[in-house]
Amino acid sequence: MRMPGVILKRALYHLVRKAATIRYPYVKTPMPDKFRGQISFDPKKCIGCKICMRDCPAGAIIIKKSEEGDIEAEIDLGRCIYCAQCVDSCPKKAVQYTARFELAQSDRKILKVRYRSEPKNPVKKQP
Amino acid sequence: MAKALFNILIFPGFLFLFVLGLAVEYLDRKLYAKFQNRIGPRWYQPAADFIKLLGKEDMVPQEADAAVFKLMPAFALAANITAFLYIPIWEKKSLFSFGGDVIVVLYLLTLPTLTYFLGGWYSRSVYAMLGAVRSLTQLFAYEVPLFTCILASALLANTWSLEGMALFYSAHPGYWLFNLTGFAVSLVSLLGKLEKVPFDIPEAETEIVAGSFTEYGGRFLAFFRMSMNIELTVGAGLLAAVFLPFGLDLAPAFVFSLFIIKVVFIIGAVSLVRSIMARLRLDQMINLCWKYFAPLAFLQVLINLLAKWVLIR
Amino acid sequence: MHDSGEVNIPIGPQHPALKEPESFLITLRGEKITAVNIKIGYNHRGIEKACEERTYIQDLYLIERICGICSHSHSTCFAQAVEEIAALEVPVRALYIRSLIGELERIHSHLLWLGVAGHEIGFDTLLMYTWRDREVVMDLLALLTGNRVNYGINTIGGVRRDISEEQIKEVKGAMDILEERTKYYVDIAEGEATLSKRLSGVGVLSYDDALRLGAVGPTARASGVERDVRKDDPYAAYAELDFKVITDKHADVYGRTLVRLKELMESYKIVRQIIKDLPEGPIVIKAPRKIPAGEALSRYEAPRGEDAHYVLANGTERPERVKVRAPTLANIQAVTHMLKDRYLADMPIVIAAIDPCFSCADRLVSVDGPGLKRKKTMTWEALRLFGIEWHKKQGIDISSLNKKISRMIK
Numbered sequence: 001m002r003m004p005g006v007i008l009k010r011a012l013y014h015l016v017r018k019a020a021t022i023r024y025p026y027v028k029t030p031m032p033d034k035f036r037g038q039i040s041f042d043p044k045k046c047i048g049c050k051i052c053m054r055d056c057p058a059g060a061i062i063i064k065k066s067e068e069g070d071i072e073a074e075i076d077l078g079r080c081i082y083c084a085q086c087v088d089s090c091p092k093k094a095v096q097y098t099a100r101f102e103l104a105q106s107d108r109k110i111l112k113v114r115y116r117s118e119p120k121n122p123v124k125k126q127p
Numbered sequence: 128m129a130k131a132l133f134n135i136l137i138f139p140g141f142l143f144l145f146v147l148g149l150a151v152e153y154l155d156r157k158l159y160a161k162f163q164n165r166i167g168p169r170w171y172q173p174a175a176d177f178i179k180l181l182g183k184e185d186m187v188p189q190e191a192d193a194a195v196f197k198l199m200p201a202f203a204l205a206a207n208i209t210a211f212l213y214i215p216i217w218e219k220k221s222l223f224s225f226g227g228d229v230i231v232v233l234y235l236l237t238l239p240t241l242t243y244f245l246g247g248w249y250s251r252s253v254y255a256m257l258g259a260v261r262s263l264t265q266l267f268a269y270e271v272p273l274f275t276c277i278l279a280s281a282l283l284a285n286t287w288s289l290e291g292m293a294l295f296y297s298a299h300p301g302y303w304l305f306n307l308t309g310f311a312v313s314l315v316s317l318l319g320k321l322e323k324v325p326f327d328i329p330e331a332e333t334e335i336v337a338g339s340f341t342e343y344g345g346r347f348l349a350f351f352r353m354s355m356n357i358e359l360t361v362g363a364g365l366l367a368a369v370f371l372p373f374g375l376d377l378a379p380a381f382v383f384s385l386f387i388i389k390v391v392f393i394i395g396a397v398s399l400v401r402s403i404m405a406r407l408r409l410d411q412m413i414n415l416c417w418k419y420f421a422p423l424a425f426l427q428v429l430i431n432l433l434a435k436w437v438l439i440r
Numbered sequence: 441m442h443d444s445g446e447v448n449i450p451i452g453p454q455h456p457a458l459k460e461p462e463s464f465l466i467t468l469r470g471e472k473i474t475a476v477n478i479k480i481g482y483n484h485r486g487i488e489k490a491c492e493e494r495t496y497i498q499d500l501y502l503i504e505r506i507c508g509i510c511s512h513s514h515s516t517c518f519a520q521a522v523e524e525i526a527a528l529e530v531p532v533r534a535l536y537i538r539s540l541i542g543e544l545e546r547i548h549s550h551l552l553w554l555g556v557a558g559h560e561i562g563f564d565t566l567l568m569y570t571w572r573d574r575e576v577v578m579d580l581l582a583l584l585t586g587n588r589v590n591y592g593i594n595t596i597g598g599v600r601r602d603i604s605e606e607q608i609k610e611v612k613g614a615m616d617i618l619e620e621r622t623k624y625y626v627d628i629a630e631g632e633a634t635l636s637k638r639l640s641g642v643g644v645l646s647y648d649d650a651l652r653l654g655a656v657g658p659t660a661r662a663s664g665v666e667r668d669v670r671k672d673d674p675y676a677a678y679a680e681l682d683f684k685v686i687t688d689k690h691a692d693v694y695g696r697t698l699v700r701l702k703e704l705m706e707s708y709k710i711v712r713q714i715i716k717d718l719p720e721g722p723i724v725i726k727a728p729r730k731i732p733a734g735e736a737l738s739r740y741e742a743p744r745g746e747d748a749h750y751v752l753a754n755g756t757e758r759p760e761r762v763k764v765r766a767p768t769l770a771n772i773q774a775v776t777h778m779l780k781d782r783y784l785a786d787m788p789i790v791i792a793a794i795d796p797c798f799s800c801a802d803r804l805v806s807v808d809g810p811g812l813k814r815k816k817t818m819t820w821e822a823l824r825l826f827g828i829e830w831h832k833k834q835g836i837d838i839s840s841l842n843k844k845i846s847r848m849i850k
Contacts (some may be wrong), residue, residue, distance in 0.1 A: 002633035004325075005403040007565065011162040012399075019166045021573045027492075032579075034601075036586040057498035083501045083592045088600060097586070163568035232568075253449045257784070324562050325634055333457040333560045335787040405634040406535060406562025407787045 031099040034123045036084045038100040045094035045115030052086035052095055060084055061095075070119050077103050077111040132223055135212075148356035151394060152374040155359070159397035173356075177349050185345025192249040199246035200328070200343075200350035202392055206238035207357040213289060214364040217379040217387050219297065220290035227287040232365055233274060236320065239358055240266050243329065246351075247339025258338025261409055262322070262329035268416040269319030269326070275424035276309035280369045283431040289368050294370035303372055305434050309427040310370040312420050314396060317362045319416070323354070323397060324403040326412055363393040446467055449784075453482045456789035457560060460798040462774075464791070471783050476776045480769075483802040485750045491762040496522055496596055496731060499759065503749075506764065507550060507800045508589045512545045513742035514749070514764065514800070517655045520675060521751040522596050522759075526727060532677070533721040534598035539677040540611075540714045541585065542592050542740075543707045547618065549743035550700045550707075553795050554625060557697065560788040561638045566628070568660050573621050580614045583607060598724030614761050616654035626701050627774030629694075639694040643778040643790040646691055652842045653774045656767050657745020658703065659794045662688045669741040680717075683800040693793040729757055742767055753788045 020031065032038065039061075048065030060079035064072040086095045107112055134140055152173040160167025187193050194259040213228045223229075240262060247259030281287055283305060284295035296303050325351045337343075342353060351420040367389035374385045407415065447468045453461035459480035467475040483685030487506055492498045504515040516538055521529055551574040578588040584607055584848040593599050629635060645655065650663040660667055668685040670678045686702040688695040731753040740747045745767025752761040771794040779792050818826065831838055 002631055002636055004633040005400070006628060006631045008399070009566065011403050014164045015158075015161050017164065019161075020164045020575075021166050023166065032583040034586050036153050036584060036592070049726065055495075055497050057494060057501040081501060081505070082587065083590075084586065085501065085592075087593075162570060163565050165568060253447060257447075257449070324564075327562065328785070331562065331785065333562070334785055336456055401567045404563070405558070405566075405632070405638055407634060407637065408783060410783070411637055 005014060021052060030053075031101065034097055035099045035101075036082050038077065038098050038103055039080065039084065040098050041073050041075060041094050041115045042094045042096070043073060043115045045092045046073070046117070047092055048070040048072045049065055049091065049093075051091070053091045055085050055089045056081060057081060059083065068119065071115075071117040075113045075114060075115070078108060133365065136379040139211065139216055139222070141208065144211055144360065145353065148353055149177065149392075151354045151360050151363075154391065154394055155398050155401075158395060159214075159402050162399065162402040177353065179344050180349035180352070181342075183345040185347055185363070186289070186342075188250060188252065188342050190251040191342065192251075195245055195249040196342075197347065199249075200240040200347045200354065203242040203354035204233045204241040204350050204357070205279055206242070207354050207361055210235035210361045211357065211364065214361065214368050215289055215293055215303045215375075216364075217383040219293035224288060224290040226291070228289055229277065229369070230285055231278065232361075236358070237266070237270070237435070239354060240320070243339045246343070247341075250339070250342040252342050254337070254341045256332075257335050257343065259327050261335075262339060264409060265319055265322075265326065265328055265412065266430050268413045269316040269420075272312050272416060272420035272424040273316035273320060275370050275421070276306075276313040276427055277365070279309050279424070279428040280306045281345055282428065283435055285435070292369060292373050293375050295373050297303050299374065302434075302438075303370065305430060306370050306427065308423060308430065312427065313366060313370070315367065315395070315400070316416070316420060318397060318400060319412070321359055321362060321397070324401045325407045327406055328409050328412060331406060332398045357393065360390065362396055363390040363397075366393055384403070446474065446658070451787060455472050457606060457791065458796075458798075462796070462798045466779075466784070466787065468784055471785070473782055473784060473787065475516060475777075477631075478772065478776060478777050480772065480798065481802055483799045485802075488762050488764065488803060491759060495729070495757045497729075499762070500596065501592065503762070503764070504592060504594075506766075507797050509545070509549045510742045510744065510766070510797060510800055511590045512541050512593070513740050513747050515592075516542060516676070516763070517738050517740040517747050517749040518751065519594045519596055519747050520740070521736040521738040522731055522753070523727075524738060525751060525753045526596075528597050528725055528727055530598055531722045531725060532719050532737055533602075535677045535725045536714055536718050537601075537603060537723065539681070539773065540603070540711060541581070541591055542676065543711050543714070544581055544584075545591075546743045547704060547707050547711075548574060548581070549795075550704050551577065552702060552806065553792075554697075555787065557693075557792050558640075560792045563635065566625075569621075570625065570819045573618060574619055576614050578584055580610060583610060583799065585732075595727075596726060597727035598722070600724070602723050603718070608718070610669065611711065611715055612797040615708050615711055619705070620705045622708075626705075630696055630703060631632065636694060638789065639692070639697060640690075640781065641694075642786045643693045643793050644691055645774055645778055645850065648775060650691075650774070654770045655745075655794075656770045656773050657697045657742070657795070658696050659745065659774065661686060661770045662699045663691040664689055666744070669739045669746050673739055674736070675740060677714065681710055681713050683713075684702075693789055696793045700745065705848060730755060731757075742800075744797055744800075745751060745770060747800075757830045764800075764803050766797065766803070768794065768797045768801040769803075772796070772801065 019094055031072055046063065048063060048069070050063050052061050058079045059078045062074045079097050084097055087097055137143060153168070153170055156172070157167040186194055210232050212223050213232050214222050244259045244263045247255040247262065281292060283302065284292040286292060286295065322330050330340065340348060364386070367386060371389050375382055399440060449466050449468055451464040451465050451466055452458050463479040463482065463698050465477040466473055487502060491502060494502060495799055500515055500518060503518045504511045506514050516826045551570045555567040558564065558570065560740040581591060582588045584603060585593045585601060593601060645659070645663050647664045650660045650665050655663070655665070656667065664687050666685055666687050671685050686699050686706060688699050690698065710792070733753055735750065735752045737748060737750045747767055748765040750763040754760040775791060777792060779787060782790070827840060
């Protein structure tokens with residue numbers, strides 16, 4: 001015979017048990033290792049092969065290489081789909097995952113993150 | 128005159144009821160969340176919701192009847208607050224007791240349901256009209272068990288006033304135990320009156336958006352929700368006064384705390400039932416009420432008549 | 441509105457009962473449904489066309505984002521089709537890892553469905569409990585693949601990430617927890633009176649009707665149709681695994697609930713087998729960037745039913761044509777049949793019982809039949825001009841917007 005309210009015992013048990021939810025944003029759960037959050041870029045390791053640009057499904061990575069070998073990169077967090085294909089494609093491991101995922105902004109311009117490597121042959125100032 | 132104004136506006140009138148309504152909503156939502164293994168809202172959440180709704184734009188649909196649309200929340204609120212004035216809180220009688228006030232309270236509790244129907248019908252939106260019709264259909268189902276059980280308790284006490292019932296049950300301690308069947312049935316029927324799961328058919332969110340309240344927003348919705356909270360308090364208070372009339376001989380402060388404890392217990396039972404069952408369909412609900420609850424209510428009347436004949440010649 | 445007492449009530453495109461936009465125009469008489477008119481296409485995003493302009497590697501991620509819950513199904517189905525065209529021999533360890541993630545996705549999807557079904561009938565507690573258990577699976581998937589949905593574990597020729605010993609231990613622990621909790625839900629489904637009152641006798645689809653209307657997945661299996669791509673046409677590692685195809689005789693929403701619950705128990709068994717028998721070896725084989733010309737149709741058992749992908753390659757880096765046939769498209773024809781002469785209160789649960797994923801289903805559908813006279817093929821330019829003319833007739837003039845857009849592109 002089917003009774004209504006069979007979860008009565010479980011419901012009362014939950015009254016005394018710890019809650020399954022947390023008080024976000026005062027308490028946050030950490031993300032596991034190799035979580036696909038924001039992509040970090042190290043301009044020093046980049047050689048300008050642009051394989052990541054070719055493989056990106058969303059066109060979020062733009063790499064510019066000057067004649068002296070200076071790298072200028074722009075990653076658009078708004079376009080990125082966090083698939084980390086660039087991490088797999090990069091031969092020099094210049095692109096890595098981080099666990100940052102709270103990236104919301106109200107200004108779209110802030111979402112375009114720019115990286116620049118140090119100029120290899122800095123122009124000396126004339127005295 | 129000043130005392131009357133104080134009574135109507137502050138205690139136990141508007142202000143007291145507003146605060147009590149907000150506290151009751153908090154208790155209900157917190158318990159519901161705890162049963163579902165969640166944390167639940169903070170204590171100021173119902174007040175924040177009320178203030179937020181007051182600040183929103185209130186739109187009246189073009190095809191709706193504006194006068195009825197705007198008046199219905201006020202009627203619902205007025206009916207519920209007036210009903211509360213007859214419930215004994217800190218002593219055996221309330222401020223405005225008179226012979227026959229049980230009937231008046233029951234009548235005043237029916238008025239809000241009528242306002243939900245009228246408000247929904249005159250909104251002229253398909254969802255609202257469906258919800259309004261369901262609200263009235265549900266009224267026909269749960270009203271008979273609810274009224275019969277309360278009147279059964281009044282029958283045993285041989286009076287139609289809440290004060291008379293309080294006096295009778297204090298004079299005969301233990302007689303309120305005869306009414307336990309009626310208490311159970313009226314607790315479930317109260318769920319129908321308050322439109323909570325398993326009987327929240329008029330306001331089924333996944334079927335008809337929000338039922339009668341679909342087109343309501345802003346301060347009209349704020350007052351409707353406040354009136355629903357106060358209806359919960361009034362219903363719990365009525366059940367506490369009719370079915371749990373013990374401990375009324377003590378000092379007023381104790382009686383008041385006991386009243387709060389009884390109301391909290393009834394609201395706890397309402398929240399518990401709300402969280403362990405699914406919503407019934409309208410035809411299933413009517414079947415249930417007429418096939419099982421109405422006979423149980425009449426059984427309660429029979430028990431009380433027998434008790435009256437045997438014990439109190 | 442009140443001629444002959446019939447009311448037209450629009451369920452959708454925006455409605456609390458639907459998780460995704462679709463239009464069901466229901467004609468009511470009192471509380472009884474007399475007619476249902478379904479219109480789909482609100483979630484069409486031009487994915488098939490977008491696939492033609494991207495390389496195969498990029499397409500994997502695009503196809504994966506057709507849907508949030510069936511994402512691994514679509515991605516694996518597409519990868520299988522491309523691997524079949526290129527005649528790539530995917531290593532066995534990769535096939536096992538693909539099946540593992542596929543089964544975890546099935547567990548995730550069925551737990552989500554239980555919660556949604558509970559919410560549609562007003563049983564919010566079931567929603568909260570099952571979605572709390574779903575967190576266990578999502579945390580596990582975040583550990584294994586790097587994200588909670590849209591796993592991105594596939595690549596053409598294998599998988600991208602390997603699974604370590606500690607992760608296998610986590611999987612075992614998670615399966616134990618989930619199995620105990622699912623047993624509790626089976627008890628609730630069989631013992632709770634209000635649940636069975638709302639679910640029994642609702643959305644009845646007989647065996648013959650299921651075959652005639654082309655239902656797939658748990659919708660069909662609850663009517664006794666024994667169809668499961670994992671057994672009929674094994675792919676990935678399923679040929680070597682031992683599991684049952686769950687069918688049920690109830691043929692209504694209650695039957696579908698039982699089928700999904702029992703499939704959950706079978707999935708736990710399959711996951712345990714996979715992590716016990718995981719073979720050693722490489723996880724990927726190098727795939728060429730240019731796939732040789734050819735075509736392939738691949739099928740996959742998504743949590744909702746049979747998912748079919750067709751890929752036509754032409755020897756370049758980009759596919760020539762990609763076609764996706766999602767399971768919900770096959771199941772949605774049955775909704776009209778199931779809703780006849782039922783109450784309005786049954787509508788949300790009947791629609792939820794086929795586990796609708798309209799994002800998957802809204803692709804291009806061409807209808808062909810003996811009664812249709814006109815057949816026209818249009819080029820892209822002609823289609824665009826046709827669209828502009830159609831909007832002009834409705835009173836919307838988009839030519840100024842067009843000029844602005846073409847200026848922006850330049």
